[in-house]
Amino acid sequence: DTAVSQTPKYLVTQMGNDKSIKCEQNLGHDTMYWYKQDSKKFLKIMFSYNNKELIINETVPNRFSPKSPDKAHLNLHINSLELGDSAVYFCASSQGLGEATNEKLFFGSGTQLSVL
Amino acid sequence: SQQGEEDPQALSIQEGENATMNCSYKTSINNLQWYRQNSGRGLVHLILIRSNEREKHSGRLRVTLDTSKKSSSLLITASRAADTASYFCATDRTGGAQKLVFGQGTRLTINP
Numbered sequence: 742d743t744a745v746s747q748t749p750k751y752l753v754t755q756m757g758n759d760k761s762i763k764c765e766q767n768l769g770h771d772t773m774y775w776y777k778q779d780s781k782k783f784l785k786i787m788f789s790y791n792n793k794e795l796i797i798n799e800t801v802p803n804r805f806s807p808k809s810p811d812k813a814h815l816n817l818h819i820n821s822l823e824l825g826d827s828a829v830y831f832c833a834s835s836q837g838l839g840e841a842t843n844e845k846l847f848f849g850s851g852t853q854l855s856v857l
Numbered sequence: 858s859q860q861g862e863e864d865p866q867a868l869s870i871q872e873g874e875n876a877t878m879n880c881s882y883k884t885s886i887n888n889l890q891w892y893r894q895n896s897g898r899g900l901v902h903l904i905l906i907r908s909n910e911r912e913k914h915s916g917r918l919r920v921t922l923d924t925s926k927k928s929s930s931l932l933i934t935a936s937r938a939a940d941t942a943s944y945f946c947a948t949d950r951t952g953g954a955q956k957l958v959f960g961q962g963t964r965l966t967i968n969p
Binding site: 803849 | 958959961964
């Protein structure tokens with residue numbers, strides 16, 4: 742009954758490989774996000790989707806490609822992994838978007854990616 | 858540069874004491890939110906304060922917002938060991954959660 746679930750929790754891989762992280766939310770939310778948390782705990786938004794439509798792409802390298810097959814799922818595919826991609830990646834969702842001033846995010850538990 | 862910056866970066870206090878964390882931001886906001894992150898877990902929403910509010914309470918949490926100084930504080934009263942976590946502020950600059958920008962957080966340790 743987890744609200745926002747992402748898999749896998751840990752991902753260890755070699756440089757140059759391609760990997761995917763999956764995310765699903767059962768809250769009925771319209772908007773989903775990917776955030777990256779670096780080793781200094783700085784949390785930065787990467788992408789957001791609203792009803793399967795890309796809303797935000799925060800100057801992320803095009804090696805990162807989000808895919809939203811439906812509004813409950815937002816997956817992240819990473820090509821040609823680099824050492825600097827090592828971080829914790831969080832999926833999140835919110836009820837809507839737009840001018841509402843009471844939106845809060847619900848986060849998954851994170852995927853720790855280690856590129857060797 | 859990041860929008861929200863928490864201060865201090867780390868705080869260690871004894872159980873039962875109050876903990877105060879501060880957040881400063883640079884641009885006008887619609888609302889400011891505080892989140893908690895336990896080690897190895899995702900962030901959990903604690904409280905949201907709108908730009909036209911000055912203070913808000915939720916249980917042992919008290920949040921203040923001073924838009925003239927572009928700053929907010931989170932006070933946790935009567936701290937418990939379970940409050941040990943990182944606390945993040947997040948600002949919504951243009952409206953809607955899709956624009957939430959987080960700081961680096963304050964690492965709070967409650968010593969028994």
